[in-house]
Amino acid sequence: MGQTVTERRNFRNGLLFALPWILGFLAFSVYPLLSSLYYSFTKFNAVTTPEWVGLNNFKDIFSDPLVWKSLGNTLFMAFVSMPVTLATALILALIVTKNFRGKGLVRTVFFLPSVIPMVAATMVWIWMFNPTYGYINQILSWFGINGPAWLLDARFTKWALVLMGSWNAGTTMLVCMAALQEVPSSYYESASIDGANALRKFFSISLPSIAHVLVYQAILSFINTFQYFQQVKIIVTANQGLKGGSGGGGPENSILMYPLYLYQNGFEFLKMGKASAMAWLLFIVVAILTVVMTKASRKVTDSAGGE
């Protein structure tokens, strides 16, 4: 079936309207993507001419223990920090959807950390984690606990990041809050008549009703975790101090996240080829995990009766 003149004109006009986006997409997404694919097969320091080395960079990353260490650290954040943050957000959302005096103020207080720039927030947290003067250890001391050197002891560094992450759950809290407000109040009223307690209402009504939102947030947070960079970069830089000091991945590389190691390879070790190969490995890992999570999420939402 041939196209009519109007259809052809509409197609051309549509294309013209979309052209700025298409050009931007080609220049700022496709071109860098394909460039990095090419560089992943070269020895390249970002300035001089790349030299073709075939699969050497990929062999290098598979034999580099720090690549796996950094991937392990990142997966820890994905599978530990993400659920903790999500749970924190949900708890906060449950609190602020209740009717009580000063609700607006409480909402603001819970959301406030989300609008503080990450750099400033991380610097504050570094002080909070100070083993001698920091608030965290001072609070622990009220319970007779001698707090650790959070950012200097490899056993605690990642947990410090988990704590930092849960503090910053304001945006997710807002999404959960909106979802909770969408749940018809008649459900709760019926449940009350049937004698359900608050816990039962939560697990039988609230949670299934917002399961699709939680899954969506989980996938988003999961992908974001693979871009976890700013906080650890600031912490390791602060620990290194002036003119170098502790390791570039924190104590025993315990907070060497994958993006940080990728950055170090590209801009500190001047191994842009290896960094590009790492970026492609990351892309493949995230793609696989996202597909798995999406499929799993369908099952979750279907069994919860969600959308």
Place this chain on the structure above:
Amino acid sequence: MKKKSIFALTVAAVMTAGLLSACGGAGGSTATTAATTAATTAATTEATTAAATEAAGDAKVVTYWYNNSGDEALVYEEAIAAYNASQSAYKVEGLSVTDAQKLIVAMSSNESPDVIKISNQQALQYQGNGLIDSLESYISAENFDLGIYSPQSLSANSAGDALYGLPLTAYTIQMFYNKDLLEAAGYTEPPKTMEEMYEMAVEATVIGSDGNFEVLGYPLFPYASARQELIYGFGGRWWDDSNKPTPQHEGILASLNLNVQYRDLYGKDAVNNFIGTANTNRYTEQDMFFQGKQLFRLDGSWLPTMMEGFGSTVNWGIALIPGTEANPELQGSSRFETDTLSIPTTAKEKDGAWDFLKWQCGPEGAKIIDVGTGNLPALKALYEDADVLAKPGFAEFIDALQTEKGIQYPIMNDLAEYWNIINASLDEVYAGTKTPEQAMEEVAAAAANLS
């Protein structure tokens, strides 16, 4: 359908073109890219130069990126203004760029600065990657006298027989000690050997009722000094004369074992707590040394100026880093670094860059920086300059510099990666998860493929 096919083909063609330009763009290796780049560069340079000439008369613009910020950046701007006032051929435009990533990106594009200020470690790394020019052609063309610089500051910036940057300031570490704490521990003179230092450290250490240090005797903080000077004092070296990693050097193991011995006396948690706090408070009013909580501190020449600024009342002294009883001649061994001015290979105004380099690293320019930022001179003439010597602690540090015992960094492209491996392994030693011998064996294995 046909339209869609045409569209798909067009997109594919554009993508292929993008890929091809990516292949040549960075290195400028293809003729097409070279021609395009040349045309673009010519047009851009012409436009930029025209605008600059209009702004600064006939002066050609030289762009200069320095890695300082805040008050220090003002000192660099002061030096630039003095240079611009001293001649009319060039106009230097300075920019504070503390992010190495931005520098690399600029050098890989058409936005490279003409002069960069970097550390000599970076200079050696950059020359190995072909990012900065050798200065030999300029030096020989003008018969430039390099004898004005200290020999170690020249070798710190040389690879092979070529010099890759002029030293602007020198940097070394020596030992600060708290005279009152030392006297309280029963000593009147600072240690000359590591064995003496350890003995004094144990005597002076004070542990509080909560198990934490009130006074740290042995200089385990800052880490960077424990990693270098404490090891150099034992004769340890992280690399040999042929630039090969030597992490199992007996001096390294001796030093690390003494560190571990001290940690074991008081517990690693107490040490970690002290270092964690000291890290956060470093160079602030609450700095552990400024507060009288450290007996020894291996640090740089800027420390006394900082203490003065913060009103610290600590009664301090400076002495050379100790040697050992077996090798007393090792006393004073310390890293030697410089801040260096280099010309990127991608710079456009290279003659102007060299002219500025000479001035900035010469007596007039270097003095502005040394005095203004509290750094040690690389120029021998400034060793006796009254204004330089007036800075607190500088006389002692200049004495140390003149011993020429600076430990030079190796010519290794992968030096940054090697430091990373070393640091991570030292963390394991300090955490008690590995012995120094085990950790250094692993470093040797991990560093085997570094070049």
